[in-house]
Amino acid sequence: MAEPQRARPKPTPETQHFWDGTKAGELRLQRCDACAHVYFPPRPFCPSCASRKVSVFKASGKGFLYSYVINHRPAAPGFTPPYAIAVVELDEGPRMMSNIIDCPQTPEALELDMKLEVAFQQLDDRITLPLFRPAKG
Amino acid sequence: MRKNQVAVVGAAETTELGVVPNMSQLQLHADAALNAIADAGLKLSDIDGFATAVETPQQVCHYLGIKPTWVDGTSVGGCSFMLHVRHAAAAIEAGLCKTVLITHAESGKSMIGKQPRFTAADSLNGQFEAPFGVYGPPSMFPIPVLRFMKTYGITHEQLASVAVVQREWAAKNPRAMMKDPITVNDVLNSRMIAYPFRLLQCCLVTDGGGALILTSADRARDFPRKPVYIMGTGESVETPMVSQMETFNSSRAFKTAGPLAFQEAGIAHKDVDHLMIYDAFAHLPLFGLGDLGFMPHEETGKFIADGNTRPGGRLPLNTNGGGLSYMHSGMYGMYALQESVRQMRGIAPAQVADAKISVCHGVGGMFAASGTIVFTNER
Numbered sequence: 001m002a003e004p005q006r007a008r009p010k011p012t013p014e015t016q017h018f019w020d021g022t023k024a025g026e027l028r029l030q031r032c033d034a035c036a037h038v039y040f041p042p043r044p045f046c047p048s049c050a051s052r053k054v055s056v057f058k059a060s061g062k063g064f065l066y067s068y069v070i071n072h073r074p075a076a077p078g079f080t081p082p083y084a085i086a087v088v089e090l091d092e093g094p095r096m097m098s099n100i101i102d103c104p105q106t107p108e109a110l111e112l113d114m115k116l117e118v119a120f121q122q123l124d125d126r127i128t129l130p131l132f133r134p135a136k137g
Numbered sequence: 138m139r140k141n142q143v144a145v146v147g148a149a150e151t152t153e154l155g156v157v158p159n160m161s162q163l164q165l166h167a168d169a170a171l172n173a174i175a176d177a178g179l180k181l182s183d184i185d186g187f188a189t190a191v192e193t194p195q196q197v198c199h200y201l202g203i204k205p206t207w208v209d210g211t212s213v214g215g216c217s218f219m220l221h222v223r224h225a226a227a228a229i230e231a232g233l234c235k236t237v238l239i240t241h242a243e244s245g246k247s248m249i250g251k252q253p254r255f256t257a258a259d260s261l262n263g264q265f266e267a268p269f270g271v272y273g274p275p276s277m278f279p280i281p282v283l284r285f286m287k288t289y290g291i292t293h294e295q296l297a298s299v300a301v302v303q304r305e306w307a308a309k310n311p312r313a314m315m316k317d318p319i320t321v322n323d324v325l326n327s328r329m330i331a332y333p334f335r336l337l338q339c340c341l342v343t344d345g346g347g348a349l350i351l352t353s354a355d356r357a358r359d360f361p362r363k364p365v366y367i368m369g370t371g372e373s374v375e376t377p378m379v380s381q382m383e384t385f386n387s388s389r390a391f392k393t394a395g396p397l398a399f400q401e402a403g404i405a406h407k408d409v410d411h412l413m414i415y416d417a418f419a420h421l422p423l424f425g426l427g428d429l430g431f432m433p434h435e436e437t438g439k440f441i442a443d444g445n446t447r448p449g450g451r452l453p454l455n456t457n458g459g460g461l462s463y464m465h466s467g468m469y470g471m472y473a474l475q476e477s478v479r480q481m482r483g484i485a486p487a488q489v490a491d492a493k494i495s496v497c498h499g500v501g502g503m504f505a506a507s508g509t510i511v512f513t514n515e516r
Contacts, residue, residue, distance in 0.1 A: 010263065072332070
């Protein structure tokens with residue numbers, strides 16, 4: 001029997017640009033052309049002012065650790081506990097869920113507000129996930 | 138909505154709570170409904186309005202043999218039943234129906250006739266949360282806790298005291314699942330589930346159900362039970378994705394629903410004799426006390442740890458033992474409502490003496506939704 005696998009996202013027309021971005025090594029966000037609001041997750045209009053004039057842009061990939069849990073049980077398929085499920089606040093403002101790599105999965109190592117940078121992890125030829133690691137320097 | 142125009146005239150839980158392997162989820166709905174109808178001294182044919190969540194209204198109405206002229210299938214998680222109470226009160230006042238039955242049931246433990254919960258891979262949750270290892274509420278609901286603790290200086294011991302105090306209440310409730318006393322150390326040494334939360338800070342998983350019957354306050358006087366009036370109501374939703382909450386320092390849905398209910402009831406916090414705050418996990422009473430405006434969030438941990446919400450304390454909170462110790466079938470809001478009604482009728486196992494106003498605050502999903510009901514036994 002095959003190893004249980006991590007849940008695979010399935011893009012929709014509205015989110016395809018995001019997943020195309022991660023595949024190309026870019027973290028893409030959207031900005032409203034009318035009110036400059038930066039938002040996530042993707043949608044073809046501004047959730048702040050309802051304008052349909054919005055642009056996709058490449059984010060810095062930098063942020064900080066906003067909060068997390070270290071999950072022990074039950075573990076999701078494809079994960080070996082304990083593993084941290086984190087929420088990262090990006091420098092551009094939006095927050096996103098992710099995992100923290102290159103870092104012990106302990107309360108001591110995972111300090112709130114620690115600086116993070118995006119690291120892309122390819123799952124298959126279709127999906128690359130945006131993960132985060134402690135920022136260098 | 139005008140206050141005290143609609144009343145609860147029937148209220149009951151399923152005959153058994155806890156592990157009920159001899160009943161499907163649908164039959165648990167019926168069991169609770171029949172108990173509530175008997176409690177109200179009604180016949181099934183008297184019911185002309187119906188609301189439920191997860192199961193559809195048509196499913197439960199057909200099974201029970203109810204022919205409604207008004208239905209509400211609002212299903213926003215465990216506080217759906219607070220929203221049903223609010224919607225039913227509005228419908229009765231508007232003349233859309235006269236007698237509303239609200240049911241909840243879940244075969245959360247035995248999983249008989251219960252549809253599995255499923256996150257589609259192309260939903261927003263499926264794309265932007267599921268791939269990062271969330272797996273059920275224990276891995277999601279506590280995600281805001283560490284930020285909340287850091288912002289307000291809340292300690293692990295204070296969060297553990299929530300479970301300790303609620304176990305004290307549970308000990309007074311014969312139907313509570315967990316009644317043995319526990320200490321802060323017991324909580325902090327229980328099995329780790331999702332840091333910072335351990336087993337005793339997570340809700341139970343049980344089978345059961347409950348049902349309420351509402352009618353106009355004018356009719357309520359003719360019923361066998363002491364009427365419990367709907368004094369104020371509030372509701373809101375925020376986001377199905379815990380990662381996308383506006384902030385982890387409070388819940389926007391709580392901060393909308395709670396004050397709406399207080400405003401409609403025309404009460405101040407000092408008027409509240411009894412309080413229920415849906416506690417799927419130990420941090421929810423802290424969020425609730427702060428977001429409903431009882432005190433600044435900074436003070437919530439100390440307030441509970443100091444014993445203010447325990448038996449004999451000045452703000453009795455979660456007097457059935459809560460989702461942590463009484464029962465939690467998956468959508469606990471109905472049991473919080475049942476306890477508020479018992480307290481207002483004066484028949485709760487851990488009765489708060491002379492309680493006249495009860496606030497019942499619910500959460501749906503992981504801070505996704507909220508509903509607040511203010512009850513009173515005086516019109």
